[in-house]
Amino acid sequence: MTMDTNAHPSQGVPSSLEAETDSRTTGSNPLVASGVDGASVSFRGVVKEYGGHRVLHGLDLDIAAGEFVSLLGPSGCGKTTALRVLAGLESPEGGVVSIGGTDVSRVPTNKRDLGMVFQAYSLFPHLTALENTMFGLGMRKVKKTEARERAVAALELVGLQAFGDRYPAQLSGGQQQRVALARALVTEPRVLLLDEPLSALDAKVRVQLRDEIRRIQLRLAITTVFVTHDQEEALAVSDRIAVMNAGRIEQIGSPEDLYRDPATTFVADFVGLSSVVPATAAGGAVTVFGASLPMRSRRADGEVEVLLRPENVRIATDGRGERATVLESTFLGSLRRTRLRTDDGVTIRMQHSADERLSFGDVVRIEVAADSVAVR
Amino acid sequence: MAGLNRAGLNRAGLNRTAPNRTGIAPRPVTTGVILGVVGLVFLIPIASMIEFTLRGVGGGYDGSHWAALVDPANAGKYAPIWRGLQGSLVLSLTTVAIVLFLLAPTMILVTLRFPALRRPLEFLCLLPLSIPAIVLVVGLSPIYLTIGRSVGTGVWTLAFAYGVTVLPYAYRAIQANLDAIDVRTLTEAARSLGAGWGSVLLTVLAPNLRVGLLSASLISVAVVLGEFTIASLLNRQNLQTALFVVNKQDPYVAVILALLALLFAFLLLLAIGRVGTAAALRRTTPKKDPT
Numbered sequence: 001m002t003m004d005t006n007a008h009p010s011q012g013v014p015s016s017l018e019a020e021t022d023s024r025t026t027g028s029n030p031l032v033a034s035g036v037d038g039a040s041v042s043f044r045g046v047v048k049e050y051g052g053h054r055v056l057h058g059l060d061l062d063i064a065a066g067e068f069v070s071l072l073g074p075s076g077c078g079k080t081t082a083l084r085v086l087a088g089l090e091s092p093e094g095g096v097v098s099i100g101g102t103d104v105s106r107v108p109t110n111k112r113d114l115g116m117v118f119q120a121y122s123l124f125p126h127l128t129a130l131e132n133t134m135f136g137l138g139m140r141k142v143k144k145t146e147a148r149e150r151a152v153a154a155l156e157l158v159g160l161q162a163f164g165d166r167y168p169a170q171l172s173g174g175q176q177q178r179v180a181l182a183r184a185l186v187t188e189p190r191v192l193l194l195d196e197p198l199s200a201l202d203a204k205v206r207v208q209l210r211d212e213i214r215r216i217q218l219r220l221a222i223t224t225v226f227v228t229h230d231q232e233e234a235l236a237v238s239d240r241i242a243v244m245n246a247g248r249i250e251q252i253g254s255p256e257d258l259y260r261d262p263a264t265t266f267v268a269d270f271v272g273l274s275s276v277v278p279a280t281a282a283g284g285a286v287t288v289f290g291a292s293l294p295m296r297s298r299r300a301d302g303e304v305e306v307l308l309r310p311e312n313v314r315i316a317t318d319g320r321g322e323r324a325t326v327l328e329s330t331f332l333g334s335l336r337r338t339r340l341r342t343d344d345g346v347t348i349r350m351q352h353s354a355d356e357r358l359s360f361g362d363v364v365r366i367e368v369a370a371d372s373v374a375v376r
Numbered sequence: 377m378a379g380l381n382r383a384g385l386n387r388a389g390l391n392r393t394a395p396n397r398t399g400i401a402p403r404p405v406t407t408g409v410i411l412g413v414v415g416l417v418f419l420i421p422i423a424s425m426i427e428f429t430l431r432g433v434g435g436g437y438d439g440s441h442w443a444a445l446v447d448p449a450n451a452g453k454y455a456p457i458w459r460g461l462q463g464s465l466v467l468s469l470t471t472v473a474i475v476l477f478l479l480a481p482t483m484i485l486v487t488l489r490f491p492a493l494r495r496p497l498e499f500l501c502l503l504p505l506s507i508p509a510i511v512l513v514v515g516l517s518p519i520y521l522t523i524g525r526s527v528g529t530g531v532w533t534l535a536f537a538y539g540v541t542v543l544p545y546a547y548r549a550i551q552a553n554l555d556a557i558d559v560r561t562l563t564e565a566a567r568s569l570g571a572g573w574g575s576v577l578l579t580v581l582a583p584n585l586r587v588g589l590l591s592a593s594l595i596s597v598a599v600v601l602g603e604f605t606i607a608s609l610l611n612r613q614n615l616q617t618a619l620f621v622v623n624k625q626d627p628y629v630a631v632i633l634a635l636l637a638l639l640f641a642f643l644l645l646l647a648i649g650r651v652g653t654a655a656a657l658r659r660t661t662p663k664k665d666p667t
Contacts, residue, residue, distance in 0.1 A: 109567040110571055115568070115569075116568035118565060122565040124565070124566075126583040136570055139570035187570065
């Protein structure tokens with residue numbers, strides 16, 4: 001799992017995408033015009049066990065109304081379970097789940113007013129895309145003519161207004177997930193739940209739909225919980241990310257915070273690539289590769305480990321820095337990523353210009369290219 | 377059943393025709409021979425039955441036995457058959473109701489909530505296959521004494537026994553369909569969209585289990601129409617026991633009715649195949665992308 005080298009941990013949507021998609025949905029889409037009142041969500045000490053095996057250890061999490069929060073973690077970390085507990089598809093052994101300040105722990109799924117998109121294709125095979133989109137409105141006894149109008153608007157929002165008469169088997173995977181998104185949004189739910197909706201799609205469609213989900217979420221200001229194991233996905237779309245491991249939240253924060261100052265080794269390893277360099281801290285600063293740099297979060301003096309992202313390391317000139325030998329160098333198009341070993345035996349990952357060609361056995365000097373460093 | 381299987385495979389996207397003949401596939405000649413022999417095994421008795429019913433009273437061939445069946449003059453003679461047919465139709469409906477409203481919801485419930493019970497349920501449902509009807513009756517007769525006292529001795533009560541004898545066939549038909557769709561995800565999607573359990577069953581699962589439910593129902597009807605042993609030993613009148621009685625007086629009409637029953641079962645099975653493939657085709661035929 002490597003970071004896309006071009007992807008900055010950014011909130012919001014790239015401007016080019018916004019320009020392109022805005023032209024598609026400008027004007028008065030009824031769904032956008034009526035807006036969706038996102039509700040806050042909170043987990044308080046939620047415990048979930050499967051056959052004596054505890055998968056959620058007293059989960060605490062607060063999500064503000066209109067916020068986009070990703071639950072990120074490896075498989076088996078409890079992220080999907082947390083989402084399913086919120087949806088009411090699993091009942092927790094302990095704790096309280098609230099939506100909009102109301103305890104919904106005993107409310108059945110169909111009364112929670114949620115929209116959900118699943119990992120597996122979940123469109124009803126016997127209904128067309130339009131009928132699928134109208135389903136939730138039918139359940140809410142909305143008049144057929146109004147339901148049709150709203151469903152058409154929802155399909156328009158995901159760019160599939162021309163595909164309303166298709167059956168799911170006649171749609172591509174990406175189109176099916178778009179219809180599933182329209183179906184989840186058309187009822188104007190208080191919370192949108194996304195359970196790895198992109199993982200079955202191929203890379204290009206995945207990025208497109210990911211950005212589209214974020215664009216729609218921002219337009220509707222709907223509270224969204226997004227479960228994913230793909231850190232790049234989480235970094236690209238979230239307001240905040242909760243990194244989960246073994247049934248607990250390791251760290252929660254903005255994508256920038258997580259990337260720049262991971263609280264634990266697990267977070268540092270899981271979110272982006274990083275190299276770990278032993279160093280000594282003194283007076284709020286730490287000396288790495290011959291340079292003294294301030295620490296991002298204050299630690300007591302003594303032995304520490306410095307976390308360096310590949311873009312935080314560069315080739316030093318005029319004899320400064322640390323001597324290192326190239327182990328391998330990979331060309332990635334716009335740049336090159338190189339793995340080196342210092343004379344002290346520490347392995348370092350470095351990202352640099354594609355013009356700087358390095359090959360196995362080359363000896364270079366490296367230094368830190370950052371104003372401050374993350375330590376643990 | 378061929379149509380049903382094809383529909384199931386289509387839906388699961390598994391219907392692939394092998395591009396080249398692998399070593400295990402028979403040659404066209406072998407296929408022809410096998411089909412020919414199997415076809416003859418089926419056709420010879422049927423042709424003989426038709427030939428038998430067309431034999432004229434004084435030698436030669438005519439349709440007099442067929443005409444006699446609908447002749448008002450013979451109404452009294454054939455009355456047991458019509459009563460038996462009526463009884464069998466009532467039994468078919470009751471048995472189908474047991475399959476649709478008891479077996480199918482149970483299987484869905486097991487799939488959704490108690491997946492660990494799937495194997496025990498399968499074992500239980502396939503068990504009647506291994507118990508001969510005559511053995512079944514030994515166990516059933518004391519039960520039917522109680523049933524007779526509590527709900528009466530009407531012919532429809534046989535449906536309780538038939539509900540058991542059709543279990544293996546109905547179970548296989550429904551399970552094949554359940555395996556071909558993602559019941560859990562469809563249910564959860566419907567629940568998240570605000571559907572109660574009733575709506576989930578009727579508007580989401582039933583339409584997607586249509587082929588399985590239809591096959592199960594029609595196979596059940598075929599089994600019930602052909603059942604003799606249990607009805608005979610429990611002293612109830614159904615089509616087969618009536619045919620047996622009439623056969624002693626008029627063998628021709630018994631064979632004619634057997635032929636008609638066969639044709640009916642054949643049409644039922646044909647209908648299963650048709651319905652399944654038509655629906656699958658409609659939903660999977662690729663459409664041109666609108667631009």
